[in-house]
Amino acid sequence: MPADSIQARFRLDYPEFSLDVDLELPGRGVTALFGHSGSGKTTLLRLIAGLQRVREGYLRVNGEIWQDGQRFLPTHQRPLGYVFQEASLFPHLNARRNLEYGMKRAGNAMSSAALQQAVDLLGIGHLLDRRPHQLSGGERQRVAIARALALNPQLLLMDEPLAALDLKRKQEILPYLERLHDALEIPVLYVSHSPDEVARLADTVVLMEQGRVLASGRVAELFSRLDLSLAQDQDASAILEGVVLSHDDDDALTHLEIPGGRLTVTRLACDIHDPVRVRVHARDVSLALDEPGASSILNILPARILELREIENAQVLIKLCIGTGEKTPLLARITRYSRNRLGLHEGQPVFAQIKAVALMD
Amino acid sequence: MGFSNADLQAIGLTLRLASLVTLILLLIGTPIAWWLARTTSRWKGSVGAVVALPLVLPPSVIGFYLLIAMGPNGPVGQFTQSLGLGILPFTYWGLVVASVFYSMPFVVQPIQNAIEALGERPLEVAATLRAGPWDRFFTVVVPLARPGFLSAAILGFAHTVGEFGVVLMIGGNIPGVTRVVSVQIYDHVEAMEYAQAHWLAGSMVIFSFLVLLTLYTINPNQRRF
Amino acid sequence: MNTTRTTLAILMLTLASATALADEVKVAVAANFTAPMKAIAEAFTQDTGHTTEIAYGSTGKFYAQIKNGAPFQVLLAADDITPAKLDSEGMTVPDSRFTYAIGTLVLWSAKAGFIDDQATVLTSGDFNKLAIANPKLAPYGVAAMETLEKLGLTKIVEPKLVLGENIAQTLQFASTGAAELGFVALSQVIKDGKITEGSGWIVPAEMYQPIRQNAVILSAGKDNAAATALMDYLKGDKSREIILSYGYKI
Numbered sequence: 038m039p040a041d042s043i044q045a046r047f048r049l050d051y052p053e054f055s056l057d058v059d060l061e062l063p064g065r066g067v068t069a070l071f072g073h074s075g076s077g078k079t080t081l082l083r084l085i086a087g088l089q090r091v092r093e094g095y096l097r098v099n100g101e102i103w104q105d106g107q108r109f110l111p112t113h114q115r116p117l118g119y120v121f122q123e124a125s126l127f128p129h130l131n132a133r134r135n136l137e138y139g140m141k142r143a144g145n146a147m148s149s150a151a152l153q154q155a156v157d158l159l160g161i162g163h164l165l166d167r168r169p170h171q172l173s174g175g176e177r178q179r180v181a182i183a184r185a186l187a188l189n190p191q192l193l194l195m196d197e198p199l200a201a202l203d204l205k206r207k208q209e210i211l212p213y214l215e216r217l218h219d220a221l222e223i224p225v226l227y228v229s230h231s232p233d234e235v236a237r238l239a240d241t242v243v244l245m246e247q248g249r250v251l252a253s254g255r256v257a258e259l260f261s262r263l264d265l266s267l268a269q270d271q272d273a274s275a276i277l278e279g280v281v282l283s284h285d286d287d288d289a290l291t292h293l294e295i296p297g298g299r300l301t302v303t304r305l306a307c308d309i310h311d312p313v314r315v316r317v318h319a320r321d322v323s324l325a326l327d328e329p330g331a332s333s334i335l336n337i338l339p340a341r342i343l344e345l346r347e348i349e350n351a352q353v354l355i356k357l358c359i360g361t362g363e364k365t366p367l368l369a370r371i372t373r374y375s376r377n378r379l380g381l382h383e384g385q386p387v388f389a390q391i392k393a394v395a396l397m398d
Numbered sequence: 399m400g401f402s403n404a405d406l407q408a409i410g411l412t413l414r415l416a417s418l419v420t421l422i423l424l425l426i427g428t429p430i431a432w433w434l435a436r437t438t439s440r441w442k443g444s445v446g447a448v449v450a451l452p453l454v455l456p457p458s459v460i461g462f463y464l465l466i467a468m469g470p471n472g473p474v475g476q477f478t479q480s481l482g483l484g485i486l487p488f489t490y491w492g493l494v495v496a497s498v499f500y501s502m503p504f505v506v507q508p509i510q511n512a513i514e515a516l517g518e519r520p521l522e523v524a525a526t527l528r529a530g531p532w533d534r535f536f537t538v539v540v541p542l543a544r545p546g547f548l549s550a551a552i553l554g555f556a557h558t559v560g561e562f563g564v565v566l567m568i569g570g571n572i573p574g575v576t577r578v579v580s581v582q583i584y585d586h587v588e589a590m591e592y593a594q595a596h597w598l599a600g601s602m603v604i605f606s607f608l609v610l611l612t613l614y615t616i617n618p619n620q621r622r623f
Numbered sequence: 624m625n626t627t628r629t630t631l632a633i634l635m636l637t638l639a640s641a642t643a644l645a646d647e648v649k650v651a652v653a654a655n656f657t658a659p660m661k662a663i664a665e666a667f668t669q670d671t672g673h674t675t676e677i678a679y680g681s682t683g684k685f686y687a688q689i690k691n692g693a694p695f696q697v698l699l700a701a702d703d704i705t706p707a708k709l710d711s712e713g714m715t716v717p718d719s720r721f722t723y724a725i726g727t728l729v730l731w732s733a734k735a736g737f738i739d740d741q742a743t744v745l746t747s748g749d750f751n752k753l754a755i756a757n758p759k760l761a762p763y764g765v766a767a768m769e770t771l772e773k774l775g776l777t778k779i780v781e782p783k784l785v786l787g788e789n790i791a792q793t794l795q796f797a798s799t800g801a802a803e804l805g806f807v808a809l810s811q812v813i814k815d816g817k818i819t820e821g822s823g824w825i826v827p828a829e830m831y832q833p834i835r836q837n838a839v840i841l842s843a844g845k846d847n848a849a850a851t852a853l854m855d856y857l858k859g860d861k862s863r864e865i866i867l868s869y870g871y872k873i
Contacts, residue, residue: 088522112525113533119526125519129541138537139527188527469801470751487801488752488785570785570796571757584788588683588760 041065043192043224046095047084056080056248062241064099067218067225069239069256071232071267077248078228079122082194085226086119087112098192099224113142118185120195124177126169132180133165136187143188155186158220159213175206179213186217193225199234214238232267236260236276236316261366263346263356268368273354274318274395275368281311290335297360301335302394319354319368321392326379328388336391340367342383347373355381357389367391405598407574408582415490415578416558419497423505423554424547426498431509431550432535436518450507452500457563464496465568488570493578496568497558504553512546513539548616556609560602645672646849649694651685652677653701653836654791655726655763655808659869660699666865667856673849681789683760689714689841696844697853699723699836701790702762706839719840723857724871726834727809728766731823733800742824745804748779754796754805757786763793766831767806773830809870816868825870836871 041064049056056077062068070078083089085096087103087110096104103110118139126135140152156162159179169177178198185193198214199207211234217225218238229235235242236256243253244265252265257276260267267273279295289304293313300315307313329337340357343366348354353376359365367389381387401409434446452460467474468486474495475485486492520542524534540547562580569576571585579598586595652660657679664675678685682701689695689709700706703722709715730745732738737750744750756764764786771777787793790808797805798821809825812818838857844850856862863873 086526088525111530112522113528113530117526119523121519121523123519125523127520127523127538127542138524138529142528142533184527194526465795465799465801469799470803471800484751485801487796566788567792567795568801570752570754570802571788572785585757585759587687588681588757588788590683590686 041099043085043099043226044095044097045081045085046093047081047091048093049080049084049091054080054248056084058245058248058250060243060250060253062224062226062243064224065222066240067227067238068241068243069235070226070228070243070245071230071235071239072245072251073230075247076245078230078243078245079196080248081245082196082226082228085192086117086194087115088119116143116188116191118188118190118193120178120182120185120193120198122197123201124169124172124174124181126172126177126181126184128169131166131168132161132172135169135180136165136184139184139188151189152187154220155183158186158216159183173206174202175209178202178206178210182213182217186221191223193221193223195225195227197228197230199231200229211237232260232270232272232274233316236274237314257366261356261368263344263354268319268354268356269348271320272318273320273368273370274316275366277315277317277359277365277367279313279315281305281307281309281313283309295359296364297358298338298365300338300391300394316395317367317391318393318395319370322357322367322369323390323392324355324357324369324371324375324379324381325388325390329390332390334390334392336394338367338389338391340387340389342381342385342387344383345376345381353381357387359389401597402594404573404577405579405582405594408577408579408598411490411574411576412559412578412580415493415497416555419494419501419558420505420551420555422494422498423501424551427502427505427550427554428509428547430502431506432513432539434506435510435513450503453503457500457561458567460500461496461564461567464499464564468492468495468568487568488572488576490575492568493565493576496564497561500561500564501554501557504557505550508546508549508553509543512543512549515546516542545616549613552609552613556606560606645674646847646852647674647676648696648844648847648849648853650675650677650697650699650853651689651693651695652679652699653682654679654789655701655810656699656724656836657791658810659724659865659871662865663857663862666861667853670861671849671852671856673852675849675853679791681760694843695841696847696850697838697840699838699857701726701834701836703835703837704762706837709839709841714842716840716842716845719854720837721854721858722835722873723838723862724836724866724873726763726766726836727828727870727872728763728770728806728826728831728834729809729812729818729823729870730804730826731794731797731807731812731818731821732804733798733821734803735820735822737803738822738824740824745774745776745780745824748783750783750803752785752796752802752804753780753783754785754787754793754802754807756790756793756806757788761787761789761793762834762836763790763806763808766826766834769831770806770826813868813870816870828872833872 043062043064046059047056058081070081072078094104102108103115136152159182161179161183164172164176199210227238239256242256242259244251244259252259261275262268277295279293282292282294284291284304291302291305293300338359340359342355343358344356346354351373353371353373355369357367357369359367434442465487466472469475470485478486486495520538521534524538565578566581571577571581583595583598664677668674682705685698686705706720710720730738730742738744755767758764758768771780785796785802787796793805794807794811796802812823840850840854866873
């Protein structure tokens, strides 16, 4: 087992709720704990933070044991940062004092640098002298995130930090979170029930249901697994990761390279070779047996059918891979009628027509 | 006419008693309130009920049992005698102990309410920000529950000043030791010295009004007592 | 006149029982007279058919209540001052006042054998507290202070004094042992002519001014036959016997 990983094993049994997980999570990047409410994801996060305690628990973070049969490191001795769902700033302290509260106690020599980085990352420099009640919900949450970061933690835990915010506030914060994703070198555990947030922010997903881990893996892989609820959702989509290949300034387009093919999207404000992540909804992908001729659709990619699954409303979900390898999965949702008419089956080569590409980064 | 020397002595004694009792109550009552606000123990109900008893028991009952308990044959009396302290009835410290008991709910309940209203979250937040248990208490609970603590102190003080029945029963009406204002007023009334009684009684009314006014000003939602 | 009233009362009583016209009288009774009054009230009802409603408490408090309209019809005070005061204030039925009992002071302890017949414990100072009734309020307290003065102990004993608001509370201090000694009314600790519990020293009568306990009919009892009947009954042989058995003089 590598030293920079998180090993978590917890078991708890309440009459109305039980949890039984045994996980090894990467020691870097953002791992989403994803599931419906009541699936135990927040409980798991609290167990990892030490806010909740079970006797049967084992937790090892980057080589250090935080909990086992004998030891239980209390929360305040764990080098972590925690962002709660609702803004949880201390109302009796202004934003700056909120930030300093944890920093002082973390007693970290890096503090001032960590503070400056946190303030810059979240763009809260102009808010520091305000009291929490003078901040908007989104600003409060940004300060709360900065407060956790200023601790210079070895592990950042975030419990649905956007759930209590309306769409507008969410849009306001998401870019900051994405910056975090790129800037942080520590592992982040991010609890969410929103596929959109997970798609945008996470590298790894742990899918939870009724206190158990249903599946875990890379985002792209899990999103396209037809047996999981993610793919059967109305918003089911595939996550494609690629790099910027070139810009076409005349037509205001950008070409991306993804494993197994290329995508053309509207002009991005990125540099060549920048990594990008895009999301393609299953409902935006249609299939053709022959390469279509003249079409307004920009992206028509050769692909191969990997798997078909009938879902509700006489529809069929199809998992494809772009190109010939199996690296880049794509989802398509079509009617059962079309499937029968085209006689689609596993292993069949097809052309995938992508009507829209949602950019994540 | 004004206050006689005996009146002034009673006022001084009362203020000293109430201040000391308030201080002790904050020290003892806070951990009890903390425990009551946060425990899931099955003893919570029983302990809460015991603390609240003085709210419903007539002072004669409290005074009677305190007298017996603190007397030479009572458990408290046996204890204080074994420590070589003698017995508590008719002493200043006896009044202190009795006042601490009967003013307890007035201190515990506002603090308990404030801590309950605070909820678990701010403490969890502080814990994730590296604050240990005592640190959390003084830097989060105390400032956030301050109105509760203020109410508790004011109510504990005022109720100690206002108590009469229990003091009468265990105090023995000794000038400068146990003759507090309420007893002094009673003496004036009993001795038909109504003018003297009016001075002290009127002052008590004004004092109590000011106390409650202060309370409702700092904490407009406090309407429990 | 007394005989006439008694005759009248008996006549009325006969009438009353015959026509079921028995009255009720509301009585305020000094705390020290609680035990004998219970016995007397029972006999009174049995013999006359009148009923009583009795409040026991401190004379000072009764005075305040009567002045402020309390509906008491008869007052059995612990002193002679209060009835006289009410008389002069026109709150009574004139000429109804009389001494129903003379109180006896006793030094009492809940501990058996603690007090001998010389009360040496008082002079030795070997006790924790001495409870007396507040002399400002209660005649038994005044008598206690007079006794201490006579014994030349006032200065020595003063730091050990605790004051009961009335004689009942004084006894309570002593009987719980919180105060090892107490000057109380003999009526409180006597049963069938003897001090049955603890130990006591009956203070010689010459050591204090007689505690005259006077009774008076209050204005509210003016037209109440039962009030008059009770006053008469208190003077009768049956009452005297009871009163004496509780250590009072008459």
